[in-house]
Amino acid sequence: MFGDTMLVNGTVFPEAQVEARRYRLRILNACQARFMNLQLYVDDGSPDGITLETNPLSPNFGNPTNAPFVDAAQNQPAVLQIGAEGGFLPKPALVPTNAPFAVNPVTGLAMGSLFLAPAERADLILDFGKYAGKNIILYSDAPAPFPMGDPRNDYFPKWNTTANPVNGLTTPGFGPNTRILMRFKVVAATGSDIPLAINTTTDLSLGIDPFLTPPGGTPRRLTLNENFDAWGRLQQRLGTDALAVRGAGMAYMDPSTENPAAGTTEVWEIYNLTGDTHPIHLHLVNFQILSRQPFDVAQYMAGTTVFTGPPLPPDPNETGWKETARMHPGTVTRILMRFDLPATPFTVPNSLNPMLGTPGKEYVWHCHILEHEEHDMMRPMIIT
Ligand SMILES: [Cu+2]
Structure with missing residues (x-):
């Protein structure tokens, strides 16, 4: 069963006020069936904060036209993931924040930003330092069911109204909407962060159980x-x-x-x-x-x-x-x-x-x- 509106921490379309500095976010996909391809974009002031490309000839058709979220510490549209369900990653990983869902034409595998299936968790460091006075939207476009998808489970006002007629009835800025999750309202920082001391080469493996070697024999x-x-x-x-x-x-x-x-x-x-x-x-x-x-x-x-x-x-x-x-x-x-x-x-x-x-x-x-x-x-x- 795929619902028509997302909840974050039990709330529909919440806004969290953050300072223009670094934060650690722990995210659990608690959906019963819906996968996430989590992305971050700069709110463009439209009713939903996100505007989708409607030109079918555009390679960006159906994707946000918004400016990408650029992590201040990384200076690129990516955030640093330091952990998953079982603790730290052996080395932090850079995860894109502006890669819409797509299928790799060679491998047939899904490509995107932060994929989280139900029960998967991510421990992220991201830096809102460039965005005082702006809003940042947390957005997902993962197909439901994953990965083939059914447009009747994809809710966004006025989007793809033939395949999902509900979208034609929805007023922009209101639900049902499964692509918009929440908004970060970024205010001026009241203090400053020390420079981020870790990157994708930092060894975090001392903080986790040692890895195993596959035994011989038949799996x-x-x-x-x-x-x-x-x-x-x-x-x-x-x-x-x-x-x-x-x-x-x-x-x-x-x-x-x-x-x-x-x-x-x-x-x-x-x-x-x-x-x-x-x-x-x-x-x-x-x-x-x-x-x-x-x-x-x-x-x-x-x-x-x-x-x-x-x-x-x-x-x-x-x-x-x-x-x-x-x-x-x-x-x-x-x-x-x-x-x-x-x-x-x-x-x-x-x-x-x-x-x-x-x-x-x-x-x-x-x-x-x-x-x-x-x-x-x-x-x-x-x-x-
Ligand atoms: Cu299953």
Whole structure:
């Protein structure tokens, strides 16, 4: 379900007053299904603060005509991301603030600014130093569902009114509007910042758990599947790599199949056979993204794994410890983690859930699109 209006900290279209200096922002995508491609632009004084290019012949068609937000410390339309869900990145990453959603014609992958799927988090440093007296708009244009999109889920007054007639009824400056998130009102600074002492070469890895080395042996192969439930509704489910499971997936209440022994390090290769990107989240562990690689879905369904491109490394802002990773359609995503159980001052008994099939400590892994996870895109994970 895609809503028609964004909330930031529980408020529709809030304004936050900031000084013309440096800030640290921690952002969580708490949408139930909507991905974000977060951008920052200078308010142009129009009713929405953002004006979209309406000339279909323009390469910028449908994108903001606004001046980009230029981070004062970086002196470019980019901000410094220092962390993700699991703590600091090993090195800060520069993230663009003015790259609208686009598809890379070579790799077919989404390109943009700060991508955040539901449950992903970013820890950012940005500097409003150039903008005293101006307003800055936080904006997103990520397609919903991601990445193919349906224009009926894209709300902006007077935009694309044929594909989304609601937009034709909306007064500029009012909702529904899913592209405008909030406005920063920048006032004069009451003090000055010391110069920013970190950049993309600064080693922050002492502040995080050491990275793992992939163990030898065969990775665990798993699948993201799309099918119909008993009532004919589209349903996504997780599953193993077994031929009979490919495309169908498994139910949450099927006996557990992911049963790593406590303390072991595993690589999971998760083949996405569906048409959507899924933000896959593991309980208990943080993980590293090793690579993503496209493959031929039809041949995979028939039993043969044929890669259609080289493995690609994670984005610079995905190189730290992750709780949730975007897994793209027709792509295998490889992740690495160690299944350490928490140290407790008491003995935790094994789960008694009779459906599990394996005695152990019961956790889950699941898609973080809420409609997916509650419609069975979730599996137990038993640490034995
Ligand atoms: Cu999903």
